[in-house]
Amino acid sequence: MTSIRVFFNSDLYKEHFNLTLSHPLNLITNIGSFNNANPDSISEDKQQKQYFWKRYQLAGCIDEPNSRPYLSLPYFVLSIKPKEYMYTLPYSYEEKFIPSYVMAIYEREASHLNILRSVDQGVKTSQFLQIDKFIASKTAEITNDSLNFQKLKNIHNAITNEFAFANDIDVFKGIDTRDERIGDYLSAQTLRDISRYTTYVALISKIGLNYYTAYLMDKRIGELSEIFISPMFDGDYLIAPFLKNGKVHFIYPKKSKFGYYLDELPFYFENTKTRLINVDDYLDYKKPMEEQFRTIKTLSSGVANNSRKSNVIVDINVENLTAKFDAKILLLGQYSTLTRGLYKSNFIEPNINKKYGQKIWEIDNNVKLIKQEILSEEKGFPFKTSIKAQYSCNNLIKKEGNTYSIPLNNWFNHIIYPDFSEKRYLDFYPDFCGTDTYSYMIQFSKNIKLKQEFKKIEIKNSFGNLVISIEQPQPNTIRITSYLGVENEKVSANNANDVKEVFDAIQNLNAKLLEFTIAE
Incomplete structure (x- = not known):
């Protein structure tokens, strides 16, 4: 089936x-x-x-x-x-097909049931005692938490921020055939690949909450339906604990050292139809298997929630041709979700535009990173994160005669497709709506004069809004700013040139050579 x-x-x-x-x-x-x-x-x-x-x-x-x-x-x-996948309804002689989703998830969730039974029976093995100990270490000081929300949040944040991740290669190769040992790995502050979901099943049930498994599909590829359930066989799914007041939250278990916070999802899982399943839907022998979809949309974000602001002060010494950079980056919403891990643990989200995986100092092969620091990080929406970085480059500035030049290549890392064609058949869907700003304040050790004037660029179309300016506010200072606002969730194929116009302007900015002479 x-x-x-x-x-x-x-x-x-x-x-x-x-x-x-x-x-x-x-x-x-x-x-x-x-x-x-x-x-x-x-x-x-x-x-x-x-x-x-x-x-x-x-x-x-x-x-x-x-x-x-x-x-x-x-x-x-x-x-x-196949007719082999029919079952007899409880207390009757009527036969029906096993719902297709059951065939997809039965084996995947079999281990969930074993844990739920053990918790319900109060099993006190070494593994479950260690689970209890871990929960106590993260929740003992919590008061006034009748919904158990703070307990859930503390436990998940600990796994997200403090745990290592074991890829279990030996298990998948058949070398390690031992069981999961969830308690041992909790004590060792490690989340195993084979236990990404069952660890949460144990923890959530232990703190007295129920949960759904939430099956969904990358919205760039498709949507689950009554007839199309293939992603349920092997795709990632979410754990959706629900509080005592009925509110549903989403957990996307980490699969690397970096992890997402409670209710934090990458854009391709945002605002997506999700099928919520409980084990009683198909394992309650007293009633027929549930056939109707229990659906809910995941959380969504908009322009105001998603932003990246990169402010960089650049000190240029024209005598020894060196450049020092002092950068501050503020990430909100999807920019935090998709790029925070890059600075925390070199995590690059797979299957998205490679531009998300470029750090602000990766402008030249000769750049030397002096210092990087996460100044602050909020664990709730919109996951505001502040980052500071200092870096230098000794080969960036070139001099020929009296003319100096600085290439701006890779300074403005907006999310674009370099070879984007306006000749397309399908509509264009931005990853998400939001704003992305780069501001470079370049301070020279001497007064300088630009060799050419730069006209301000302002583009506003069906894709969004782009503003690029290069100014000289002081004799020894150049300010370069690029602001990209993606304002629409879809650009029709007929307007694909609007997207290309913005992408081309950003590429042209990165291709510029800032040429100047020393002012007399």
């Missing part, structure tokens, strides 16, 4: 496209068609059933940057239901 999604488009243009799908007539299937993907014809005989599709001039667009093909391209989902 599974679901298979088939798109007609690919990364190559198709002048003519023909597809025939055949299956035995006695095989029960369900085919859902989306975005005008209905079969042109269907036929059947005594042995098989066939579906026929014919399409022309299909664009090779499925891998266009920041597109969401499932929202507009034709595709179908095939769900197969």
Whole structure:
């Protein structure tokens, strides 16, 4: 029992496209068609059933940057239901198919049930005693917490900030065949890969809370539905504890040294339909398995919540051609979620634009990092984080005759696609809405004169707002500012040139050479 999604488009243009799908007539299937993907014809005989599709001039667009093909391209989902996956309803002779989601999660959550039973029975093994000890160490001083929210928060923050992460390579290779030993690893302040979820099941149930497993899908790729459940088989899911007042929170267990705080999710899991499942939905022998989706949207953020402000003072010594940088970075919302780990533990979020993985001092191969410090970090939304960095570069400034030059390459690390094409078929979806500001105050050891004037750039279009300025407020000071505000969640394919206009302007800024002479 599974679901298979088939798109007609690919990364190559198709002048003519023909597809025939055949299956035995006695095989029960369900085919859902989306975005005008209905079969042109269907036929059947005594042995098989066939579906026929014919399409022309299909664009090779499925891998266009920041597109969401499932929202507009034709595709179908095939769900197969073998008769072996039928069960008898409690207290009756009626048979029904086991709901497809149960087949996806049954094995994944089998270990959850063992832990829940042990907690319910008050098991006092060494492992559970260590779990109790860990909880006590993080919650003993908490008072007035009738909802158990502060206990939940303290426990999760401790794992997020204090725990190492074990990738369990030996387990996956079959070398280490021992059990999880959750208590031992809690005592060692380590979260195991094989216990990312069961550790939280134990801790949440031990503090008297219930939880859902929350299955969802990267919104760039698709959305879970009654018929499309493939991501539930092997994709990441969330633990969603609910308080005694019914409020649901989300935990995305860490899978590296860096971790997310309570209710913190990367943009591709934000504002996404999530299926909440409780073990009683399919393991209560007194009632039929639950078939209806229990859905909830994850939290969302907007322009006001997501920002990055990078303020840098640059001291240029024109005598020895050295540059020293003093940077302060303020991260909020998704900029904190996606780049905070870069400065804390060199963590780079996989499967997103590589620009998020570039530190502010990575402007030249000869840069020397002098000092980096996390000044402050808030553990609640919008996860405000303040960072300070000092760095220097001795080979950045060039001199030819009386002319000095400073390349601005990599100084303005806005999130762009360098080779973005305005010729696209699918709409463009920014990762998230927000603002990103770079401000460089360049102070020279002598008064200088720029060799050229720079015209202020102001762009406002369907993508957002870009302002770039290069000014000389003092004889020995140059100020360069770049502000990017992404204000719309979608840019239609017809307006793709608006995105390109902004991206090109940012690339041109990074390609500039700041040329000057010493003022007489």
